[in-house]
Amino acid sequence: MNPEIAVPAQPFNADTLDAIAQQLEHRGYALVPQALPPETVDALFVELKQLPEQYFKPAGIGRQDDFQLNRFVRSDQICWLNGDSPAAAGFLAWMQTLREGLNRRLFLGLFDYEAHYASYPTGAFYKKHVDAFKGQSNRVLSTVFYLNPQWQPNDGGELVIYDENDQHELERVLPEYGKLVIFLSEVFPHEVLPAQRERNSIAGWFRVNNSSAWMADPAR
Known part of the structure; x- marks a missing residue:
């Protein structure tokens, strides 16, 4: 496991973007504490806590015609x-700044970003x-940004990242306040473990544009 990226007072400056790009290039994921x-x-935390309950919908799996609710998943x-x-x-x-910086360094062709609480x-x-099956999605990079003040190890709720062959655990990430995780959407199986308290985050995806003259790039 590599150490997390140290972020200076100005997030996503040239040095930080270089470090994120290097981690993505060498291992396919990056961990950035106190990212913003x-x-x-x-x-963001105040807004999330003040959102009316009816704004939140049960999350499903799949997209568009393949979308379905599955509470076992x-x-x-x-x-x-x-x-x-x-x-x-x-x-x-800030995510736009990150998108532009990674495009300049890694030539990923990231086109836009979508996210939800x-x-x-x-x-x-x-x-x-x-988060994406190879050749079947326009999602390239996944992000998770955590909004959990004073999270402790015994609170659980870790993000577990597995290797590409789904045989070994690579990282077990505590969902600590202000931490950002970035990883290749098609490469890494991952899961969220149950927590002992409410756990909040922003999940997002940088996408490439798959539009053509015959087929429009689908929205989320």
Whole structure:
């Protein structure tokens, strides 16, 4: 396991982007503690906690015609970010900075970004899965940004990342406040373990544009 990336006062500056790109190139994922300014993190946390309950919908698996609810696979609830609030707009602006920086360094052709709040009630989980199947999705990079103040190891809720062949555990990541995880969407099976308290995050995906003259690139 490689150490986490140390982030200076100005997030996603050239040095930080270089370090993230190097981790993605060498091992396919990166861990960034305290990734965004504290005021951005706090604003996102306050917004999430103040969102009306009816804004959250049970999360499903698959997309479009393949979408289905399966409470044996995942039991979280989600609310999509549209950038209407100052908190969400600030977060999406930082992700735009990250997208542009990674494109310059890794030539990934990342086209846009989509994200949602994910709320896991006590005991909720998301069983092992991949975020995209090779050649069948436009999702290239997955991100998870954690909004859990004072999270302790015995609270559980870790993100477990497995190797490409699904044989070995690579990382077990505590969902600590302000931490960002980035990984290749098609490569790494991963799961969310049950937690002893409510667990919150923003899950997102950088996408490439698969539009053509015959087929439009689908929305989320």
